Amino acid sequence: MLHAPESVAASFRPCALIPIYNHKDTITETVHGLRAHGLPVVIVDDGSNDATRAVLRALASKEDAVKLIRLPRNGGKGRALTAGLIAARDAGYTHALQIDADGQHNVGDVPRFLAEGQNDPHALICGHPLYDESVPRARLYGRYVTHVCVWLETLSFTLRDSMCGYRLYPLDATCAEIDRAPLPARMDFDTEVAVRLIWRGVPVRNLPTRVIYPENGLSHFRMLHDNLRISAMHTRLLLGMLPRAPMLLWRKRRRAAWVA
Template sequence: MPHAPAFPKEDFQPCALIPIYNHKDTIAATVHALRAHDLPVVIVDDGSDDATRAVLKALAASEPAVQLIRLPRNGGKGRALTAGLIAARDTGYTHALQIDADGQHDAGDVPRFLAEGRADPQALICGEPLFDDSVPRARLYGRYVTHVCVWLETLSFTLRDSMCGYRLYPLEATCAEIDRAPLPARMDFDTEVAVRLIWRGVPVRNLPTRVIYPENGLSHFRMLHDNLRISAMHTRLLLGMLPRAPILLWRKRRRAACAA
């Protein structure tokens, strides 16, 4: 069973990673909020419309620290993130802070994510959402089903929320997992990559962060198709957990012994 790669704590070169599909009205504010923290930005345009492409072109031209990657057609959030993670690694970054383009995530928490990453550069730093009243009830309740599935798939309560798209990836371990087996192309990406990194031995830190659902926000979550994909993903991951159960339980006992 592979383990997370080790590298010196001072070797910490993060960037922000934004997948985007037609969020032309919110992307500039998101980028400017990230640049306020001196964070370079990698944007992956997942086949957006002409209006969004024009906004992105202007952003990239005005911000030297913005790297724009264009995919020829819409392939899904997971495909865009996969392309962005590999590009960030190849550019020389050690970590990528995934954040949504629609203003859902609080860019004011960027320093907290980066501080956690510096403290434990091998770890996956996952946002633990603090929702307000804007969250749709169906989406909120559906998360609890995924929480239970993930706890079974990892035999652990380590990961408190696998669906939050605000997280800091250690790129060496994440790209090694991508190289080992492709990750899902769509909304099931966030959960599967987190589970597979835990299987790989990557530690997890959970960071509470405010998450909103903006009024008149554009969501690309397709209730029927994406829920079917997520159900199939959980079936696949539960089956994948079975041969890994002995080492997952051994790690759990070792952590308990270290904490004692």
């Protein structure tokens, strides 16, 4: 059983959440970077190999603030995140900072994510990637297709990037959405959960953050299968938007009226 630390303010009790599958060479540095900012860490091992499991056991044995959840077999990033989000909520945390295990994300931005979340605890704080030259061009250009789809699915430009796996979730709303209907098991998780939270009325804040693609980094993105899953997801979400369109447009007009 996980337990939220009593030292954190009662209204804002965040943890970090890391899904991992065979990233044994980068996970230790990522965890140490998060702990340097005082965050308790929940790691969800999505059926990793023996070498990665040994590294994870060592990390969890050294600190009570590092908790390890093991899934019996590899089920996909989305399944691991779902398990971690529910476990974090049940432990009494109010927010979970999702971050990748492969070293792509800048742990130096953790205080900025937490400050945004504390300022607006009901919001989804989404990383808006700032890439350097290490980003594969095909992946970069492919993201714009998803951006356009998401703008149509939400009838807004609120979400700058729905595919970035560096974000702070408000756990009550996120787990309520998980309880309402299961979320995708694999790489389509990040986009679908963001769209469905927007449909739910959760506000979004976009936080620019540096994202790199480490040399010889291990990616589990399967070009054919994951792109097919993402295409099917966008079809499903576009169809789901249609009955919600009047509500989404009404919210948009109301926000415009407030600004005016």
